[in-house]
Amino acid sequence: MQESLVDNYGRRVTSLRMSLTNRCNLQCIYCHNEGESGSGGEITVDEIARLVRIATKYGVDRVKFSGGEPLLRTDLEDILRALPPLKDISLTTNGTLLAPRAKGLKEAGLDRVNISLDTMDSGRFDLITQRKGQFSRVMDGINAAIDAGLTPVKLNMVYLKGINEDEIERMIEFIRGRPLVLQVIELMNFKGAFKYHADISALEHSLKARADDYKCREMHRRTKYYLNGAEVEIVRPIDNSEFCMNCNRLRVTSDFKLKPCLLRNDNLVSLRGLDDEGLEKALRYTVGIREPFFKAAPVAMPKKSEKVPSEN
Numbered sequence: 001m002q003e004s005l006v007d008n009y010g011r012r013v014t015s016l017r018m019s020l021t022n023r024c025n026l027q028c029i030y031c032h033n034e035g036e037s038g039s040g041g042e043i044t045v046d047e048i049a050r051l052v053r054i055a056t057k058y059g060v061d062r063v064k065f066s067g068g069e070p071l072l073r074t075d076l077e078d079i080l081r082a083l084p085p086l087k088d089i090s091l092t093t094n095g096t097l098l099a100p101r102a103k104g105l106k107e108a109g110l111d112r113v114n115i116s117l118d119t120m121d122s123g124r125f126d127l128i129t130q131r132k133g134q135f136s137r138v139m140d141g142i143n144a145a146i147d148a149g150l151t152p153v154k155l156n157m158v159y160l161k162g163i164n165e166d167e168i169e170r171m172i173e174f175i176r177g178r179p180l181v182l183q184v185i186e187l188m189n190f191k192g193a194f195k196y197h198a199d200i201s202a203l204e205h206s207l208k209a210r211a212d213d214y215k216c217r218e219m220h221r222r223t224k225y226y227l228n229g230a231e232v233e234i235v236r237p238i239d240n241s242e243f244c245m246n247c248n249r250l251r252v253t254s255d256f257k258l259k260p261c262l263l264r265n266d267n268l269v270s271l272r273g274l275d276d277e278g279l280e281k282a283l284r285y286t287v288g289i290r291e292p293f294f295k296a297a298p299v300a301m302p303k304k305s306e307k308v309p310s311e312n
């Protein structure tokens, strides 16, 4: 029987999330850079292929590539071609460099892409990304991804107080009836951006109230809402123990370290220079030290003098 990678909290690792570079051509006000500062040389095609091959022996069948901006890697197509067969290979990108490469990426084995799109307003886009003139390139990237069949294309919208809260309806109209999914993401506190943090639970309640249907994903127990031909997924990571208890991905940094949690940097495991046997050991060890970042508060046991509430 195939062995699997289960941590001490019963969470099974089925997916690797690999950062290919720390570099990016944008400078978003909230960037978390996958919680890393990778200072060594960038992970190579061979390192990626070996690690993924070993992980698949343990039932890992999904890989997500992210960055920085992963399309700054000119060898991304080589990376894709070097992978063993997997159920799902996806890429998270800012979309600015995607249009000319979308078809080739599909041919090299990429299944789908997630593209950051916080706003439909190019002025706001410049403000968020701290760059000028990139909005139309992202739109070209979205269209090229659809044409190439890198679908469903998920649009990542970080929900930002005072910047884009008023654009949810516009985004829903944009995706309706197309192979697009809107993913609304609660802002995490990186780069001191918390002043833009907006309460996403109110939005989630209103979506739930008007949705035709909704369904819970296994990963992070995220909910997807279906609204008359539009699919909206809510990503609510903060103080959410259910999200962390259903975290099934292990991160790999751009300088080839295993990273058990996005929000921690004190327990990275370096892989550079290890042979296949060493990689396998390191993989199992790292799964053993994984823990949910947000944990549910332990349920207090009633004191002897307290009446135990009956089940019904």
Ligand SMILES: Nc1nc2c(ncn2[C@@H]2O[C@H](COP(=O)(O)OP(=O)(O)OP(=O)(O)O)[C@@H](O)[C@H]2O)c(=O)[nH]1
Binding pocket: 064, 066, 090, 092, 114, 154, 156, 183, 185, 188, 235, 237, 247, 249, 262
């Ligand atoms: N705290 C936390 N946030 C995450 C994690 N994974 C994703 N996120 C958040 O979700 C955002 C979008 O992630 P994506 O890279 O588009 O991928 P995804 O939505 O997680 O994965 P798919 O839906 O399978 O494509 C990230 O920028 C994070 O803000 C995680 O493991 N922990």
Ligand code: SF4
Binding pocket: 024, 025, 026, 027, 028, 030, 031, 032, 033, 067, 068, 069, 093, 094, 116
């Ligand atoms: S596009 Fe992504 S990696 Fe680049 S600055 Fe924005 S959030 Fe960070």
Ligand code: SF4
Binding pocket: 237, 243, 244, 245, 247, 260, 261, 262, 263, 291, 292, 293, 294
């Ligand atoms: S444990 Fe929680 S915070 Fe850490 S990576 Fe998983 S979901 Fe994110």
